[in-house]
Amino acid sequence: MALPLSWTLLLAGAVFAIGVYRLLQVGKRDPRLPPGPPTLPILGNMLDIPATGLGKKFMEWQAIYGKVFSLKVGPGNIIVICDRKAVHELLDKKGSIYSDRPPNIVPRFITRGDHMTMENQTPLWREKRTVVTRNLNPKSLDEKHFRVQEAEYALFWSPGLAVLFMNRLLTDPENFFSYARLYASSVASILAWGFRARDLESFWFKDVSKMIEKGLIYIQWLEAIEPGANPPIDLIPALWYLPGKWKKRAYQMRDHMDSTWGHARKLVDERRDRGDKRECMIDQKLDEYNKNGWQLTEHAFNNLFGELMEAGADTTANQILTLILALAKNPDIQAKARKELDAVCGTERAPLFSDFARLPYINAIVKEGLRWRSTLVFCKNEATTIESLMGMQGSTIFVGVSAMHIDEDYYPDHDKFDPERFINHPKLANEYAVGPNYETRDNLIHHYGYGAGRRICPGIHLAERSMWRIAARLLWAFEFAEPLDPVTNKVQPLDPNAYTSANLVCPLPFQVRVAPRSQAHADVMKRELQGAEEFLEQYN
Numbered sequence: 441m442a443l444p445l446s447w448t449l450l451l452a453g454a455v456f457a458i459g460v461y462r463l464l465q466v467g468k469r470d471p472r473l474p475p476g477p478p479t480l481p482i483l484g485n486m487l488d489i490p491a492t493g494l495g496k497k498f499m500e501w502q503a504i505y506g507k508v509f510s511l512k513v514g515p516g517n518i519i520v521i522c523d524r525k526a527v528h529e530l531l532d533k534k535g536s537i538y539s540d541r542p543p544n545i546v547p548r549f550i551t552r553g554d555h556m557t558m559e560n561q562t563p564l565w566r567e568k569r570t571v572v573t574r575n576l577n578p579k580s581l582d583e584k585h586f587r588v589q590e591a592e593y594a595l596f597w598s599p600g601l602a603v604l605f606m607n608r609l610l611t612d613p614e615n616f617f618s619y620a621r622l623y624a625s626s627v628a629s630i631l632a633w634g635f636r637a638r639d640l641e642s643f644w645f646k647d648v649s650k651m652i653e654k655g656l657i658y659i660q661w662l663e664a665i666e667p668g669a670n671p672p673i674d675l676i677p678a679l680w681y682l683p684g685k686w687k688k689r690a691y692q693m694r695d696h697m698d699s700t701w702g703h704a705r706k707l708v709d710e711r712r713d714r715g716d717k718r719e720c721m722i723d724q725k726l727d728e729y730n731k732n733g734w735q736l737t738e739h740a741f742n743n744l745f746g747e748l749m750e751a752g753a754d755t756t757a758n759q760i761l762t763l764i765l766a767l768a769k770n771p772d773i774q775a776k777a778r779k780e781l782d783a784v785c786g787t788e789r790a791p792l793f794s795d796f797a798r799l800p801y802i803n804a805i806v807k808e809g810l811r812w813r814s815t816l817v818f819c820k821n822e823a824t825t826i827e828s829l830m831g832m833q834g835s836t837i838f839v840g841v842s843a844m845h846i847d848e849d850y851y852p853d854h855d856k857f858d859p860e861r862f863i864n865h866p867k868l869a870n871e872y873a874v875g876p877n878y879e880t881r882d883n884l885i886h887h888y889g890y891g892a893g894r895r896i897c898p899g900i901h902l903a904e905r906s907m908w909r910i911a912a913r914l915l916w917a918f919e920f921a922e923p924l925d926p927v928t929n930k931v932q933p934l935d936p937n938a939y940t941s942a943n944l945v946c947p948l949p950f951q952v953r954v955a956p957r958s959q960a961h962a963d964v965m966k967r968e969l970q971g972a973e974e975f976l977e978q979y980n
């Protein structure tokens with residue numbers, strides 16, 4: 441029996457009203473979630489998420505909504521943690537739940553799923569992490585790889601190059617950045633691929649950095665993977681079918697990544713075919729896989745060693761540039777460091793890593809650099825199971841690293857570059873990153889510059905040694921000062937906030953005055969150059 445027309449209309453109206461009501465609930469914050477910016481129906485906070493500069497936004501939102509806040513993107517939940525206790529409770533203690541990654545659809549498309557940083561905690565991810573941790577542990581770094589680092593520093597900071605570098609600083613500040621990157625790229629490419637980034641034209645520098653910088657064809661991996669840079673496909677997968685520049689960029693980036701790491705592998709195979717096996721991670725793994733069988737596809741294998749360059753070179757270079765900026769702005773800190781250095785090394789020799797224990801102020805400077813301007817401004821994880829605390833199932837968890845580093849409860853006068861904060865932290869960062877108590881890790885407050893929990897940077901040991909060595913040598917050899925105005929001769933103060941805005945931040949190009957401290961220092965650097973060049977011949 442058919443319903444009367446009035447009933448049918450009433451029913452249709454009710455269904456429509458329920459539909460509209462439910463639609464309008466999408467994007468609305470569940471009351472169990474922590475507070476956050478006001479939401480719009482359906483969109484939630486989608487329009488609040490900037491295409492770039494999300495780390496800065498986290499700092500602003502933290503001041504308004506507290507150390508744990510939430511964002512809604514359509515139906516999805518994002519929880520942003522800028523609280524040490526929450527990071528410890530969730531990431532350190534419940535790593536099995538909170539250490540996956542969000543779907544990362546665009547980055548996974550670009551990498552064809554072969555990128556450790558983007559992967560969930562699968563056996564494959566474990567295998568990849570083991571490749572890194574087995575090679576870059578303190579023992580092998582201090583006993584085997586250290587020669588690469590010592591030699592590389594000597595080459596980079598030799599007086600000849602330093603003079604060139606100083607002139608370049610005055611006339612072409614952009615190359616200053618390139619030289620810091622060249623150094624970091626060279627360390628990473630020797631260790632990972634057994635090749636050195638010899639100069640700015642080297643494939644290991646030029647082509648590889650196109651991956652991470654604004655290259656000639658404007659392909660930028662970092663830009664392509666910023667959360668606000670693409671439609672929110674992770675939360676609404678159907679948006680993948682939207683055309684746009686973002687999609688073209690993803691296709692371009694994928695081609696570029698495949699061809700760069702494919703070419704890098706070809707160079708390794710050709711070298712090995714000539715009987716030239718080297719002491720580096722890829723050769724060691726190739727020997728092992730050829731003997732015992734392959735654990736990874738060829739594509740995953742090539743991408744893994746590419747990823748090590750990508751993850752290791754830019755981060756280290758960015759922190760070096762941050763230190764140079766901070767030192768130029770703080771002559772008193774340079775003077776204090778030099779007093780310590782001169783007492784240990786005099787003018788006869790440059791500092792070595794074996795001086796580490798006797799040069800605690802250098803260590804404190806490195807740590808403060810990682811706190812003051814952490815190159816990675818946030819980490820992005822995914823919760824896999826139900827957590828009654830905040831209704832977090834499937835939620836994306838951002839750790840607001842930079843936001844935590846401006847917490848006045850722990851870092852008073854947070855904008856001041858002040859190494860004294862860490863003067864009682866005589867050990868390397870990894871020693872503090874795994875303590876049982878979040879607040880009193882060894883009775884001290886450490887930084888989160890290398891992340892936290894299971895995804896903590898596996899290159900931490902190499903990075904710490906690299907950063908310490910370069911900071912010690914820079915301070916021992918050179919004086920840095922803010923630039924002078926060529927017309928008025930007045931000091932032009934450097935802007936400590938002039939930084940790029942992606943997830944991995946770097947100071948914007950700046951100028952410094954840099955000069956060797958004395959002829960004696962310059963002579964030592966000259967003396968070191970020849971040995972370094974001879975040593976590095978093997979990686980050409």
Ligand code: HEM
Pocket residue numbers: 556557558569572628747748749751752753755756759815816819820888889890891892893894895896897898899900902903904907
């Ligand atoms: C100053 C230098 C460095 C800094 C500040 C840094 C910082 C970080 C941070 C914050 C993370 C993310 C952790 C997370 O998601 O919780 C990370 C991940 C990673 N880093 Fe580093 N890093 C540096 C150098 C290196 C080096 C030298 C290498 C290797 C050669 C490296 C390899 C990696 C890899 C492979 C990951 C991904 C780990 C995973 O998802 O399981 N990093 N790094």
